[in-house]
Amino acid sequence: MSMSESARFARVEALLDAALEKPEGEREAFLHLQESDAAIRTEVLELLRAVDASEGFLEAPAVPAGEHEGRRVGAWKLVRRIGRGGTGEVWLGERDDGRFEQQVAVKLLRHGVEDAPRFLREARLLARLQHPDIARLIDAGSLPDGAPYMVMELVEGVPVSHHCRERGLELPARLALFAQICETVAFAHRHLIVHRDLKPDNILVRADGQPMLLDFGIARPIDATHGDTRDLRLTPQYAAPEQLSGGEQSTLTDVYALGVLLHELLTDRSPWGELAGAGVLALLQRAQAGP
Known part of the structure; x- marks a missing residue:
């Protein structure tokens, strides 16, 4: 049985991470020992070359x-x-x-x-x-x-929460906008991708009223979210409890963020109240405490 696209992506990424920990001269031999699929080995080697080519720039002083x-x-x-x-x-x-x-x-x-x-x-x-x-x-x-x-x-627009407030949108219009956002997120899920950073700043509404989803910088294939406890780059106010604790994540991680967004669109307030803007630990404790 052939490997699914998401499983293949997860395998490539796991091999890339492991190979980066090896000395440069040992990486190709390491991949031959770890992976029998020549196409996957080739893809990982191409990514390694891209990373190696970037190192001089990445380690240089910041450019104003x-x-x-x-x-x-x-x-x-x-x-x-x-x-x-x-x-x-x-x-x-x-x-x-x-x-x-x-x-x-x-x-x-x-x-x-x-x-x-x-x-x-x-x-x-x-x-x-x-x-x-x-x-x-x-x-x-x-x-x-x-x-x-x-x-x-190039997307020119304003965050969806600002759009709703500035336009004074009524409830039906806000719900219609939210439903369109959900359809877009569902499209990503059907393609086996979890966004993991859904928030107003990443959902801009253009002048014509079209919402646009941006910034897949911390998105992951669904199969690659399991056991991922290392990457805690997130926006605490929209992160699900499993993100805050570094646990296993799934499409439900995005559903949680959509729930927070819906609360904001319907009330013009954060569901966190006085904790809005708090850090990871405070929000995790509040999320674990339940309603």
């Missing part, structure tokens, strides 16, 4: 944001920084090869070699998700110094 302005990234020119995430900086980019005009969001990896596999994983996940309500991947590649980058659809 202003020094990136006007920089050429593939066919794109960086205009200004528009955001920062867990694994990268996001820049407004413009097509710079004279073929046509287009604005995009360019994500550059921040410093820290441990983030390179996550960054590459995000690009691979986005390539699997083609949906009108998910910001699409347009291009990807490496800079001359080996650092990876992603070019994504």
Whole structure:
């Protein structure tokens, strides 16, 4: 029986993590001992080469944001920084090869070699998700110094909670918007991907009222969420108890975050009350205490 796509992804990622702990000269032999599938070995080796090529950039001193302005990234020119995430900086980019005009969001990896596999994983996940309500991947590649980058659809909008308040949306309109968001998340789940960071800042509503799901920086294939206790990059106010405690996660992790979001959309308040903005420990204790 052939391996499912999510199981294959989990296997590649596990081998990549294990190989990165080995000296560079021992990695290929290690993979031959651990994996009989030549295609999987080849994929892991390609990822290892990408990580190795990035190390000089990743270990260099941080580059001030202003020094990136006007920089050429593939066919794109960086205009200004528009955001920062867990694994990268996001820049407004413009097509710079004279073929046509287009604005995009360019994500550059921040410093820290441990983030390179996550960054590459995000690009691979986005390539699997083609949906009108998910910001699409347009291009990807490496800079001359080996650092990876992603070019994504530029989404201009406001967080969904702000949109509801600023427009003074009535209950039916808020519920309709939430239902559309749920359909988008369900699409990701059908493609065996758990987002793991659903919150208003990652769900922008455009001027035409279309909600767009962003930032799959800590998303995981469903099969790869089991036993994942190492990655605690999260937003505490929207994280499920199993995320806060570092336990096993599933599609229910996203369902929990959607429940928190629904509370905010219906009441314009956080369900955490005075604990809104609290840290992981306080929220975990409150979640474990129950209603």
